[in-house]
Amino acid sequence: MSALNTHSRLEKILKAGHLGVTSECGPPRGSDAEEVKKKGLLIKDYVDAVNVTDNQTAMTRMSSLAACIHLKLLGIEPVLQMVTRDRNRIALQSDILGAASFDIPNMLCLSGDHQSFGDCKSGQNVHDLDSMQLVQTVRYMRDEGKFLGGDAIKRPPKIFVGAAANPFADPFEIRVPRLAKKIACGAEFIQTQCIYNIDKFKEWIKRAADRGLTEKTFIMAGMTPMKSVGMAKYMKNKVPGMDVPDEIIARLAGVPKDKQAEEGVNICVEHIQELKEIKGVSGFHIMAIEWEEKVPEIIQRAGLYPRPQV
Amino acid sequence: MIIAKKKPIEEIIGEVENFDRILILGCNECVTVCEAGGKKEVEILASALRMNFMAQGREKTIDERTLERQCDHEYLEEIRADIDKYDAIVSLACGVGVQFAAEKYLTMPLLPGVNTVCLGANEDRGLWTERCQACGSCILARTGGICPVSRCAKRVMNGPCGGSTNGKCEISKDVDCAWQLIVDRLKALDKMEDYEKVAPIKDWSTDRAGGPRKVTREDVKI
Ligand code: SF4
Numbered sequence: 001m002s003a004l005n006t007h008s009r010l011e012k013i014l015k016a017g018h019l020g021v022t023s024e025c026g027p028p029r030g031s032d033a034e035e036v037k038k039k040g041l042l043i044k045d046y047v048d049a050v051n052v053t054d055n056q057t058a059m060t061r062m063s064s065l066a067a068c069i070h071l072k073l074l075g076i077e078p079v080l081q082m083v084t085r086d087r088n089r090i091a092l093q094s095d096i097l098g099a100a101s102f103d104i105p106n107m108l109c110l111s112g113d114h115q116s117f118g119d120c121k122s123g124q125n126v127h128d129l130d131s132m133q134l135v136q137t138v139r140y141m142r143d144e145g146k147f148l149g150g151d152a153i154k155r156p157p158k159i160f161v162g163a164a165a166n167p168f169a170d171p172f173e174i175r176v177p178r179l180a181k182k183i184a185c186g187a188e189f190i191q192t193q194c195i196y197n198i199d200k201f202k203e204w205i206k207r208a209a210d211r212g213l214t215e216k217t218f219i220m221a222g223m224t225p226m227k228s229v230g231m232a233k234y235m236k237n238k239v240p241g242m243d244v245p246d247e248i249i250a251r252l253a254g255v256p257k258d259k260q261a262e263e264g265v266n267i268c269v270e271h272i273q274e275l276k277e278i279k280g281v282s283g284f285h286i287m288a289i290e291w292e293e294k295v296p297e298i299i300q301r302a303g304l305y306p307r308p309q310v
Numbered sequence: 311m312i313i314a315k316k317k318p319i320e321e322i323i324g325e326v327e328n329f330d331r332i333l334i335l336g337c338n339e340c341v342t343v344c345e346a347g348g349k350k351e352v353e354i355l356a357s358a359l360r361m362n363f364m365a366q367g368r369e370k371t372i373d374e375r376t377l378e379r380q381c382d383h384e385y386l387e388e389i390r391a392d393i394d395k396y397d398a399i400v401s402l403a404c405g406v407g408v409q410f411a412a413e414k415y416l417t418m419p420l421l422p423g424v425n426t427v428c429l430g431a432n433e434d435r436g437l438w439t440e441r442c443q444a445c446g447s448c449i450l451a452r453t454g455g456i457c458p459v460s461r462c463a464k465r466v467m468n469g470p471c472g473g474s475t476n477g478k479c480e481i482s483k484d485v486d487c488a489w490q491l492i493v494d495r496l497k498a499l500d501k502m503e504d505y506e507k508v509a510p511i512k513d514w515s516t517d518r519a520g521g522p523r524k525v526t527r528e529d530v531k532i
Pocket residue numbers: 441442443444445446447448449450457458459460
């Protein structure tokens with residue numbers, strides 16, 4: 001693929017043809033930076049970059065940008081997640097510049113869960129731009145060196161821009177066209193929703209590859225190990241846009257309770273090994289929610305360690 | 311039309327508690343059609359208030375009247391001759407009507423008897439649903455005639471978001487995903503190629519964001 005646009009290590013790894021590995025770190029519900037740092041240090045050597053979520057599930061937390069800065073100062077490369085739910089185009093552009101001022105080199109553009117899921121159900125939402133338009137905005141600021149309003153930016157942000165994709169949400173027939181749209185808007189990498197339905201994911205990425213889309217962006221497959229059969233059932237029934245096949249639930253239910261977490265990790269490792277071989281999969285995004293200590297094990301067992309030096 | 315919902319009777323009782331001569335003022339337009347503030351609802355509210363105050367042994371005058379429209383000077387003038395008979399008016403019109411009456415009768419307390427909900431349609435018997443948020447710059451031509459501004463919980467212009475499940479919105483199984491409806495319509499119109507056109511960043515200055523809006527038409531001014 002093309003030359004480097006930023007100083008992002010993630011960009012370098014992906015463009016060098018290696019499988020990229022990212023993980024995520026949710027900022028705490030308080031102002032103690034140690035919590036972020038601890039999580040970051042746990043996975044530092046096993047991943048190329050760490051996503052920092054932006055008030056995920058609409059629960060108020062420490063700001064993603066602040067947590068990214070804490071990680072960056074520890075030598076960990078952050079992926080700043082930014083949702084369009086809470087900020088208008090002034091605040092979004094301003095935070096992009098703020099991130100760039102700390103040389104945070106990656107961003108993931110999202111719409112964000114609806115506020116009714118979180119702790120401010122009676123709050124407003126903004127949605128001045130949508131996630132695709134946010135991708136366009138970052139690219140415009142970087143590539144044209146201009147604000148949306150047209151004025152020139154002094155030292156434009158050098159940011160490698162990603163977007164999310166959910167291969168499983170409805171309606172299925174537009175999942176690939178939707179990916180095409182995100183790429184047309186300028187998404188350079190894609191991190192997918194957690195994959196449990198491997199067959200459906202393969203079908204999606206095949207259709208994407210048939211349209212040449214996997215040549216135009218780096219698709220990182222989203223992976224979340226199941227901690228228990230309870231979690232699997234919850235994900236299946238309660239989390240919008242999540243596709244958990246019954247076989248996964250049956251497999252977890254088939255082992256004693258104290259072995260379910262281990263089985264969840266096994267499933268995750270097997271899935272990564274299977275998807276590594278699939279054309280169009282450029283890497284993995286491992287989201288072990290409040291279970292960061294398992295990330296090194298998964299990455300090692302999946303054969304993704306050591307990380308390439310670029 | 312404008313969809314409104316009756317306010318809880320306890321709230322209205324609380325508001326009129328200290329007034330002795332009250333006019334319940336209905337409107338014959340939208341609120342009549344959505345059965346929240348027409349002649350029938352004026353009657354029901356007036357009797358409920360009378361019964362309530364009677365039970366407390368309190369004497370109050372509670373009159374009923376329904377105007378053709380409350381968002382119109384001409385019809386609002388009809389109550390001018392009687393206005394001094396009252397200490398307060400409970401208007402069952404939408405927020406527009408209540409305000410128009412308040413502007414006209416400067417010293418008269420005007421209390422809303424309904425909650426104005428949205429611009430919507432009568433989808434079924436007893437069911438009214440939102441269709442438009444008056445964004446001031448209609449994009450329906452691009453979205454198969456379905457409005458993502460009013461019907462998508464995140465106003466996504468290039469949807470659906472990742473939360474769309476079985477045609478429903480992530481916020482509730484009872485809410486249709488606007489983008490599922492848009493895709494269904496584009497398919498029915500054989501216009502799926504339009505789906506891949508990226509919607510430009512919207513100019514919200516014609517929306518609420520731009521401040522109170524107005525329409526001026528020199529050609530219809532007298
Ligand atoms: S696009 Fe704007 S004007 Fe058109 S229906 Fe939606 S809210 Fe109303």
